[in-house]
Amino acid sequence: MSQAVTNRMFRRMRLSEKIIEVSTLIYHLITLSIFISVLTTVLITGIQMPDIVDDETFLASGLRIMVYSQQVETLFDDIPLSLSNRLIVVDLETWTQHVYSLNDSYAYVMMTHWWLALKLKQKRLVQPKLRVAPHKLCGVPRYLRFHVQPGIFFLRSLKHFLSQAYEVGLTEQWRQQGFRQAEQMGHINVAPYEPTMLYPLPLEFYTTFIYIYAFGILTSIVCFSLEWFYFRWTQFRNNIIIV
Numbered sequence: 001m002s003q004a005v006t007n008r009m010f011r012r013m014r015l016s017e018k019i020i021e022v023s024t025l026i027y028h029l030i031t032l033s034i035f036i037s038v039l040t041t042v043l044i045t046g047i048q049m050p051d052i053v054d055d056e057t058f059l060a061s062g063l064r065i066m067v068y069s070q071q072v073e074t075l076f077d078d079i080p081l082s083l084s085n086r087l088i089v090v091d092l093e094t095w096t097q098h099v100y101s102l103n104d105s106y107a108y109v110m111m112t113h114w115w116l117a118l119k120l121k122q123k124r125l126v127q128p129k130l131r132v133a134p135h136k137l138c139g140v141p142r143y144l145r146f147h148v149q150p151g152i153f154f155l156r157s158l159k160h161f162l163s164q165a166y167e168v169g170l171t172e173q174w175r176q177q178g179f180r181q182a183e184q185m186g187h188i189n190v191a192p193y194e195p196t197m198l199y200p201l202p203l204e205f206y207t208t209f210i211y212i213y214a215f216g217i218l219t220s221i222v223c224f225s226l227e228w229f230y231f232r233w234t235q236f237r238n239n240i241i242i243v
Helices: 009-014 013-046 055-061 083-085 093-100 110-119 157-168 170-184 202-237
Strands: 062-070 087-090 106-108
Touching: 055 083, 062 083, 062 093, 083 087, 093 106, 093 110, 106 110, 110 170, 157 170
Parallel strands: 062 087, 062 106
Antiparallel strands: none
16 A cells, blocks of 8 residues: 655646546545455454355355265255265264254255254244255155045045145145144254344454554554654754755
């Protein structure tokens, strides 16, 4: 960063030199302001990692996929083959422990009913730790089917009932009711409540920066004093009169 010239030197400059000097100072001021703003944002909010939208961004993130041994046979029917080198195979008990503890250090492959249970588990968290991946990383939806003997008299009524139940939201109500009953029986433990609270940064966080700033100011004062004494000593020695 350049140092500002004295008033006497600035007056002696040509017009082009004055424009260059002023433009340089303005540029340095803007650059310093942007740097301080970015640094403050990083210190307060942290560095925001890019979102994972496909297999390329997943590989760039460094995240690994934890699966259990029974999933390996049909795993790549659900996820891209390019993610094969990111797998960590564990037993089912370890996988379940990581999933239900909401360990977001790994990615997991699971069926819809597992995800619905985790979604219920995280309902009281301000920021859910686990989220469903984009469609490019998920498998093709496969619906469960059950066989009904053709020709039975209530088949048409059954189709009509299922259609009406889906339209009015009964299926979602049944799902939520089932999860509430599972929660009451202790099969699903909901994560603890996290209230939305903002805590200011403590003064100790800025202590190091304050010391560095104070040291810089003190060093500047010492340098200025030495320069002034040297200037006075040179003026006295050479007996120079400056107009």
